[in-house]
Amino acid sequence: MTILRPLAFLLPESGTKIALIILNRPLDIALTTKLWTKSMLTAATDGAVNQLCKIFSDNKDDFLPDIISGDFDSADPGILEYYKNKNVEIVPTPDQDETDFTKCLRIVCQRLDPVKVFSIVALGGFGGRLDHSLANISSLYTAKEMSSLPVMLVSSSSVACLLEKGKHTLYCDTGLEGDWCGLIPIGCPADHVTTTGLKYNLTDQRMAFGELISTSNSIVDAKVTVDTDQPLLWTVGYKSSL
Missing domain, CATH: 2.60.120.320 (Thiamin pyrophosphokinase, thiamin-binding domain)
Incomplete structure (x- = not known):
């Protein structure tokens, strides 16, 4: 029997800690800020760094991810260099057989202490290109081989997870x-x-x-x-x- 409270990560309680993965989709500043403050570990995939810099342009030093990963075909080189100079860990993942999300998810699962968080939240899981949304859903099937933690795909209005x-x-x-x-x-x-x-x-x-x-x-x-x-x-x- 699996017991899950799917929207618990949106509640204000400080005890509901998450691992946060930022995907390359336009971000809502209020939602991103809220999830960031609840996160024990933050990671961004490739072009997601462009989105982070866009919404946090005035205070981006306060929102430095722990990890940035990807094949870096989408990230602005100047933005990537900025984060590198801020000692953010940059992890190249050039393998084209998996999506940037799947590769980032694997890194997060390897670095994460599952005792300290109750779910992994991928912000920007829906919207935009349909093939990207379907690929993100496919990653949920891969995720079950990486961690026992639930992985939640989140957009500005909906949440999805694999049962x-x-x-x-x-x-x-x-x-x-x-x-x-x-x-x-x-x-x-x-x-x-x-x-x-x-x-x-x-x-x-x-x-x-x-x-x-x-x-x-x-x-x-x-x-x-x-x-x-x-x-x-x-x-x-x-x-x-x-």
Whole structure:
């Protein structure tokens, strides 16, 4: 049984520490600041350094990542040199068989003390190019081989994480949950899915693209359960608490 409180990382409690990965997408300054202050370790992928410098142009010295990694085909050379001069660790990852996110995630998992954090949060996981969004989702499947910590993909309005096969209890009691959620069978069909706590529950049903997928669903109970024979992507909207 896996127990997860998917939106806990958005709460103000100082005890809910995270590892933060900044991806190369436009950043919201308030959300980025909030997540940064909750982070035990921060990393940026390649072109994400351009985004950081853009939103923190007046006080970028206060937001120095611990690690910058990537093949550096997107990072502005001047910005990269700035961070290098600030003694930020620069880790070249030229391997083209994996995305910058996957490679950065592997580095973070190697450096992280899993006892001190409760999740890894990737900011900028959605939006923009569809192939990039799908690649980020694919990285969630790779992540389960790197760490037992949940990895959350975050955009300005939604969160997603991978539920592996088995039984899950999701506590949706933060008060930040939005008015929609979804369970998506990405990767392969799931032949046996049962849920409770949703407006449209499933009872030992099959989910597959071209058949049934659960989108535009909603949470009706603070405790949601999911029992699945294959991995499913859980996604939920959230309300701004900033």
